[in-house]
């Protein structure tokens with residue numbers, strides 16, 4: 001009988017896993033890939049749109065373009081997951097799986113930060129980042145505060161990149177000398193696993209006059225006083241606030257009973273959950289890597305290899321090594337690359353290359369290759 005694989009979520013993890021299983025097994029496996037969004041958007045494309053470097057249309061990749069042997073894409077909202085029976089309810093009907101993969105990512109609780117939606121902006125949702133294109137285009141300079149509201153949060157370098165890109169953006173418009181940029185971060189360093197990358201970022205902040213406020217988070221935006229309130233009781237005046245909202249699992253995951261302390265626990269080597277033949281990958285888990293696409297993808301690869309081996313009747317041996325390569329935008333068309341490894345029980349290690357203008361090409365290739373593999377079409381991220 002054909003193995004039924006149901007993949008919940010077509011982000012980095014779900015797309016890579018589905019592609020590999022289709023390539024190896026074709027029609028020998030039935031893969032159902034379910035997502036409620038009509039298109040995929042890279043996290044880094046949110047910054048490109050926000051800073052006016054790309055149009056929203058350019059960075060949306062419609063799921064309707066997915067044509068792969070053995071794969072059916074279902075456009076629907078998942079409304080219930082029973083991990084024991086591997087039964088899934090959606091707005092487009094129900095599905096039963098022999099192997100279930102939960103790759104539903106993290107969603108955001110914007111209302112958990114008082115005042116954020118009233119007098120601030122968040123740049124982590126697709127809608128929030130895209131709406132900021134117009135807000136930034138109309139900004140005449142002033143006090144810009146970029147702030148993180150809680151941990152964990154996706155792509156820990158993204159707020160630092162946003163501060164550097166904001167500096168470039170304001171300079172290009174002749175507004176930098178009338179502006180201040182302040183970054184509020186929960187960690188002591190911009191990228192704690194890589195002291196070398198952190199040092200390069202802190203030097204770039206110092207050169208560009210970006211204020212760095214470590215080891216604190218944004219608790220609220222006070223609508224009466226128009227101040228940002230921080231966890232250390234400090235208050236900051238602002239003209240433009242860009243926030244990273246509180247993260248949580250999608251409600252359907254919380255209701256499934258699979259979470260412990262807010263996220264799905266998995267075996268860090270095999271990505272197996274506590275339920276037989278149910279895997280979870282990426283941001284929805286507490287696997288121990290940062291919440292970033294490259295790690296979701298790497299976990300998707302391991303689960304795909306395990307599914308392929310089991311379908312082909314081979315021993316299932318693939319294990320996750322915790323490695324990921326992240327690209328960091330420094331502004332002025334310079335990009336750095338951090339190669340980082342997270343292994344359970346070991347200190348994470350990360351090496352830095354760059355920043356250089358040449359590494360921009362690596363980042364472009366990173367995006368282009370994935371769109372070619374996942375969606376079968378040519379695309380270039382904007383540089």
Ligand SMILES: Cc1cc2nc3c(=O)[nH]c(=O)nc-3n(C[C@H](O)[C@H](O)[C@H](O)COP(=O)(O)OP(=O)(O)OC[C@H]3O[C@@H](n4cnc5c(N)ncnc54)[C@H](O)[C@@H]3O)c2cc1C
Pocket residue numbers: 008009010011012013014034035036037042043044046047076077078079103104105106123124125154155158250252281282283284291292293294295296297326327
């Ligand atoms: C500003 C910004 C910049 C970033 N830059 C980078 C970067 O340079 N490199 C990098 O590696 N990462 C980056 N990231 C992080 C990256 O985008 C995420 O970590 C990554 O997308 C997580 O992949 P995932 O597969 O775990 O989940 P996701 O990609 O979030 O996919 C989850 C999918 O599940 C779907 N879904 C959720 N709930 C339901 C439901 N109930 N029914 C149906 N579908 C549902 C969603 O629509 C979504 O498509 C960035 C993030 C941001 C916000």
